[in-house]
Amino acid sequence: METIKRILGLLRPYRCWIVIALLLQLTGTVTQLIGPYVTQTLINDVITDKKLDLLYPLCGVVLGLVLVRGISNFFRAHIQERVSQSAIYDLRTGLYAHLEEMPYEFYDKHRVGEIMSRMTGDIEGLRGLFAYGFINAVNNGLMFVGALIFMMTMSWQVTLMILLFTPLIAMMAWRFNKKIRPVFRQVREQNAVLNTRTQENLAGMHVVKAFAQEAYEEEQFVKENQKLLSEHLKATWIWSNFVPFMDFLGALCTPVALLGSAFLLARGDMDIGTLVGVTGYIWMLVNPMRQLSNIINMLVHSVTSAEKLFYYVDFGASIKEPEDAKQPEEYKGHVVFDHVTFSYDDHPVLKDICLEAKPGQTIAIMGATGSGKSTLVTLLGRFYDIQEGSIKIDGIDVKEHALKPLRRQIGYVMQETFLFSDTLADNIRYGQPDADMDKVERSARVAQAKEFIDHMPGGYETVVGERGLGLSGGQKQRTAIARAVLIDPAILILDDSTSAVDMETEYQIQQELKEVLKNRTTFVIAHRISSVKNADQILVLDDGAIAERGTHKELMAQGGIYYQMVMDQMSSAVKV
Secondary structure, X not given: OHHHHHHHHHOHHHHHHHHHHHHHHHHHHHHHHHHHHHHHHHHHHHHHOOOHHHHHHHHHHHHHHHHHHHHHHHHHHHHHHHHHHHHHHHHHHHHHHHHHHOOHHHHHHOOHHHHHHHHHHHHHHHHHHHHHHHHHHHHHHHHHHHHXXXXXXXXHHHHHHHHOOHHHHHHHHHXXXXXXXXXXXXXXXXXXXXXXXXXXXXXXXXHHHHOOOHHHHHHHHHHHHHHHHHHHHHHHHHHHHHHHHHHHHHHHHHHHHHHHHHHHHHHOOXXXXXXXXXXXXXXXXXXXXXXXXXXXHHHHHHHHHHHHHHHHHHOXXXXXXXXXXXXXXXXXXXXXXXXXXXXEXXXXXXXXXXXEEOOOOEEEEEEOOOOOHHHHHHHHHOOXXXXXXXXXXXXXEHHHEOHHHHHHOEEEEOOOOOOOOOEHHHHHOOOOOOOOHHHHHHHHHHOOOXXXXXXXXXXXXXXXXXXXXXXXXXXXXXXXXXXXHXXXXXXXXXXXXXXXXXXXXXHHHHHHHHHHHOOOEEEEEOOOHHHHOOOOEEEEEEOOEEEEEEOHHHHHHHOOHHHHHHHHHHHHHHHO
């Protein structure tokens, strides 16, 4: 019931239209309920008593009822569809905006395929409830109560005969709901699992083919698909056990009512007109009971989908901007880590990190894989919250910063380059959509991307494939560097940003970046010594802690971890 209340809450902005739709539905139902009464009068007064003067007025009434019902149903259906589409639009838009507010931590724990399943299949399941589910349930309820009242005025004896079946049908409906709901929940869960596997495999098809694992992936897909089939069959089995019996009970009402009516007619307690009228109400009374299983099935299906959607809605952002968020008068890029400790869940990643990066300085970060290099720079934009210590940018703790202005002042070139299925120009100007072409080309020139872009079929208007498909690793990295440079940030983060380019191109990029880096604080994560040796300060991370710090010259003199890295790279270069 709590979930249903929340579903109804989604319709609150459209309550005026819903009231109109319900009034139109009530109008259509009333015109249908009046029909058997008109039929009773037609048979008793016109046919039996030969009151022919009533024939044309009664035919006019029948025609009028049909017209009113048709017009009411037309406008009601139009309003229903408009309200359902609008409510789903609001839900989809709000949910997407909510997902955008989720921190990195959320996406570390939730798979994209599962989220996509919720945003498509579950939302569509809820739309069905808005479009025809609620109104069908209301219509069946109105029809049952109305037919019960009208039929009771015609023949209370026949009405009681039909009502004898109601408790049994209600009990079967309750048991059906109890058994089908957990199965539907499993169906939705397994459907999300299957969608996740499909999305991951299609996105990674190049890897699948490279390792000739098509047969293995097909086998895994078949296993998950088989599980989904099994869950669907469970639901079908429950359906086949309950629904036919409920239909049977509903259908049994008709012959019982007819037998009872015939008996009353034979005794003289019912006239022929009343018999025909009662027959008209039998279906109106019985059909809602027969439809009960379908209504329950639809409601359970929709409520299960809604529960999955509300799970994301209720998943509050762990990182929130304070009400009195602050901003410096001018972003200069002065960064201070003061005894920072950070863990992913219970896994420690950074331990007691202390560092200061003054405006205009370049800080290089080195260390083995998994030592916490990328995590350290990610904390600058407060994509995760630290457990101990503080991080200040231009004198303000990042926890007190206005989030979006802070993040707009940080230009990221991430370790895993991601490009959108759009033109190269729009990928470069992504952080500043209104940037002109001069700025786009200037940024591309700095990143040494102009050379390959000029040779593309459409130049800057060339559309790249999903995730940058069609570009080499180095071309994607240079496009990402151009994207970060264009927004002119106070802080620039280069996370292994030239690992896929050759040494000569890397040197050219470094030369072009010299002018760009003069007025901004830069964090460089790299494995090549050539990328970090000119940094103002080099940090060497080991198991999440700063093991060494200093300039290239100072660290070489220490003969520690950094010195060994240099020697290893020099040795590898000599061997080559």
